[in-house]
Amino acid sequence: MKARVFITLKRGILDPQGQAVLHAIEALGQTGVKEARIGKFIELELTTTDRPAAETQLKMLCETLLANTVIEEYRFELQD
Template sequence: MKARVYVTLKEEVLDPQGDAVRRSLGSLGFEGVDRVRVGKLVELELGAVDRSAAETELQAMCEKLLANPVIEDFRFELEG
């Protein structure tokens, strides 16, 4: 079963990488980009066949390793 995990910085956390991307876009001539936030996308191939077992496992993976819950939010989706 294929899963996608999206990890993003919490709203109140500063994102210097995003700011750097925004400035670079500006200097390349892309005007009017108000805000850029950079996060992570983790694609996993899971052995689990049961959807709810996979969801429980993914939740634990995110809390323990894939995201830092102090500064990051996460969400995930399962395919198939």
């Protein structure tokens, strides 16, 4: 089973990396991009085929290891 985890900064948390990308886009002469926010995208290959167990494990991994829940939020998808 494949898991795809998305980790993004919470709304309201300053994203300097995103601002750097936005400035770089403007420096390229590109208009029409209003906001850029950078997050992490983590692909995990799980051996289990038990979806509820996988969800429990992923939630635990996100809370303890992958995301800093003070400033980040996470979301994941499971694919068989």
